[in-house]
Amino acid sequence: MQNGVIEFLLEMLKRQSVTPNECGIFDLIRQELSDFQCINVDSNGVKNIFLYKDFSKDKNPKFHLCFGGHIDVVPSGDGWDYPPFGGVIDNGVIYSRGVADMKGGVASFVYAIKKIKEFSGILSILLTSDEEGDGIYGTKIMLEHLNNINLLPDFVLVAEPTSNEVLGDVIKIGRRGSINGRIVIQGKQGHVAYPNKCINPIDLIVPILPKLSNVELDSGDNDFLASRLIITNIAAGMGVVNVTPNDLEIMFNVRNNPLTTQDTLKKYLDSIFGDLPYHLELKQSSYPFITHSRVLVESLRYAIKDIAKVDCSLDTGGGTSDARYFSAFGVDVVEFGLLNSSIHAINENAKVDEILQLMDIFEVFIKQLESNIE
Numbered sequence: 001m002q003n004g005v006i007e008f009l010l011e012m013l014k015r016q017s018v019t020p021n022e023c024g025i026f027d028l029i030r031q032e033l034s035d036f037q038c039i040n041v042d043s044n045g046v047k048n049i050f051l052y053k054d055f056s057k058d059k060n061p062k063f064h065l066c067f068g069g070h071i072d073v074v075p076s077g078d079g080w081d082y083p084p085f086g087g088v089i090d091n092g093v094i095y096s097r098g099v100a101d102m103k104g105g106v107a108s109f110v111y112a113i114k115k116i117k118e119f120s121g122i123l124s125i126l127l128t129s130d131e132e133g134d135g136i137y138g139t140k141i142m143l144e145h146l147n148n149i150n151l152l153p154d155f156v157l158v159a160e161p162t163s164n165e166v167l168g169d170v171i172k173i174g175r176r177g178s179i180n181g182r183i184v185i186q187g188k189q190g191h192v193a194y195p196n197k198c199i200n201p202i203d204l205i206v207p208i209l210p211k212l213s214n215v216e217l218d219s220g221d222n223d224f225l226a227s228r229l230i231i232t233n234i235a236a237g238m239g240v241v242n243v244t245p246n247d248l249e250i251m252f253n254v255r256n257n258p259l260t261t262q263d264t265l266k267k268y269l270d271s272i273f274g275d276l277p278y279h280l281e282l283k284q285s286s287y288p289f290i291t292h293s294r295v296l297v298e299s300l301r302y303a304i305k306d307i308a309k310v311d312c313s314l315d316t317g318g319g320t321s322d323a324r325y326f327s328a329f330g331v332d333v334v335e336f337g338l339l340n341s342s343i344h345a346i347n348e349n350a351k352v353d354e355i356l357q358l359m360d361i362f363e364v365f366i367k368q369l370e371s372n373i374e
């Protein structure tokens with residue numbers, strides 16, 4: 001089969017590496033890149049690996065390009081038409097848990113890197129077995145170590161499945177952050193027949209609700225959509241018809257762009273609640289970021305056009321990913337990979353042709369970035 005990349009991928013797919021199990025996949029990858037130096041950082045049952053090679057030999061490496069990702073997968077669930085860890089190819093399509101998210105991406109960049117013989121800098125791979133879980137002991141831990149030993153990359157491509165309709169149509173150049181919130185409005189419980197003696201928190205929230213629910217907190221910018229406040233839960237009362245509730249709780253989330261922060265959100269909520277007796281808790285679980293490097297984005301755009309003949313659009317939507325950790329260390333990061341239509345779903349799949357194309361795109365990308373930097 002095609003130069004080994006598909007066999008290598010199938011071998012990874014047969015390992016049931018549900019988070020945080022690594023199932024020996026890092027050894028498989030080390031065998032593929034046997035002339036790369038290896039750093040392992042394990043923490044709290046999570047295995048992380050960093051493989052790197054300085055191609056510049058005695059010269060100074062011009063720059064350091066890293067491919068990032070994860071080999072862990074979410075559980076398969078029931079109802080598959082194929083064994084979820086069988087690596088079955090049917091009519092040119094591979095069906096397996098993790099083939100799109102993101103062992104297909106990992107196989108593609110490992111084999112793209114294998115093809116590189118000449119390079120003027122450092123090429124590396126950073127992989128974790130804990131991206132689908134909490135992500136606390138994964139990429140972040142390895143980056144702290146690389147920072148300590150002065151080996152942080154200049155550029156990173158995370159091969160998460162970003163494509164929507166066709167391979168290459170979407171790359172991610174940043175991500176929104178995420179702020180979780182909880183509001184409690186204090187009332188005074190009482191008999192429904194004596195409303196004057198009660199303070200019903202439902203009455204208090206009604207005039208405010210239109211300024212909360214799905215409200216735009218900013219107007220967005222060239223890179224980001226507006227940040228919206230999305231209510232996820234409202235709870236009050238004890239499930240009876242003759243007692244008014246003592247308090248009311250609202251839970252919400254804001255996927256925030258850089259224009260909205262915890263501070264501006266708190267100010268907005270204070271302004272609409274005014275003197276009402278309300279208690280607010282906010283917790284930022286991740287921060288928004290945007291890639292500033294044009295050369296990184298343009299090199300990837302060029303490679304996608306060259307191989308897949310597609311004009312990619314630049315996106316910052318969707319959930320959070322490990323890319324945020326690279327950004328937190330000041331590393332420029334883009335995300336690009338296979339189609340995401342079946343990820344985490346039953347019968348997760350990817351086409352053999354798309355994996356081969358992705359490998360070719362990565363190879364052109366490496367060369368294009370190098371020539372753009374020269």
Ligand SMILES: [Zn+2]
Nearest residue numbers: 101102131160
């Ligand atoms: Zn993923």
